[in-house]
Amino acid sequence: MKIADLPKEAKPREKALCFGIESLENHELLALLIGSGVKGQSAIEIAKSLLETFITLSFLANASIESLKKQKGLNKISALKLLAAFELHKRLLSQQNASDFPIVSSQQIFERFRYLEDYDYEVLILVMLNRKKEIVRERRKYQGTFESCSFDFKEIIGDLLDAKCSYFILVHNHPDGAKFPSQNDVISTVIIKDRLDEFGIKLLDHVIIYKNGYYSFFDHGHFKTK
Numbered sequence: 001m002k003i004a005d006l007p008k009e010a011k012p013r014e015k016a017l018c019f020g021i022e023s024l025e026n027h028e029l030l031a032l033l034i035g036s037g038v039k040g041q042s043a044i045e046i047a048k049s050l051l052e053t054f055i056t057l058s059f060l061a062n063a064s065i066e067s068l069k070k071q072k073g074l075n076k077i078s079a080l081k082l083l084a085a086f087e088l089h090k091r092l093l094s095q096q097n098a099s100d101f102p103i104v105s106s107q108q109i110f111e112r113f114r115y116l117e118d119y120d121y122e123v124l125i126l127v128m129l130n131r132k133k134e135i136v137r138e139r140r141k142y143q144g145t146f147e148s149c150s151f152d153f154k155e156i157i158g159d160l161l162d163a164k165c166s167y168f169i170l171v172h173n174h175p176d177g178a179k180f181p182s183q184n185d186v187i188s189t190v191i192i193k194d195r196l197d198e199f200g201i202k203l204l205d206h207v208i209i210y211k212n213g214y215y216s217f218f219d220h221g222h223f224k225t226k
Helices: 012-019 026-034 043-054 057-061 065-069 076-096 106-112 114-118 153-162 183-197
Strands: 122-129 135-144 167-173 202-210 213-216
Touching: 012 026, 026 043, 026 076, 043 057, 057 076, 057 114, 065 076, 106 114, 106 202, 106 213, 114 167, 114 202, 122 153, 135 153, 153 183, 167 183, 183 202
Parallel strands: 167 202
Antiparallel strands: 122 135, 122 167, 202 213
16 A cells, blocks of 8 residues: 555654654654655555564664665665664764763773674774863774774874874674684784874773673773773
């Protein structure tokens, strides 16, 4: 059935305008983002199919654009709209977990980037701080496998210098649930730390996030001072 053929109170747009966006169910919110359906399948039906395929919103939020494009009725523009909405939500959560206070513990970093525990691929985030150890900028640097990344030190140094930061923190996740850094994690961290020491920019910590927990290089004695 086409959305146009539905009663007014069942149409996502009209329902949202009359009763508020919070009145919409998950599939109706997704249908608004999808916009329009395809021949033989409405936006609502496409949305319901997405939820059946990915089971939870969390899995859907971390889906790749390639997997979304494979869904019947969903083109790359609609897929990008969905990814954009979920990315805004993640950034909002990150900002809500922020404070005007200095970063003094790995727990603060964990709470800020805890959403990474649901990712099924590895992400490396560069967190830049001023002399007061307040976060001034964040930048996602790599996506894939952290230990296999070919680091562009010029790019990292450029980001840190551009932010006029004094300190930085590395954050990445372990989708496989590993609770300890791999040998390559340790080696990569040492290389980055030593390279940036030459520029007078100190690595405060490297926090690895896994499901329901995290590992802090500083807390485990990898760094002598903070």
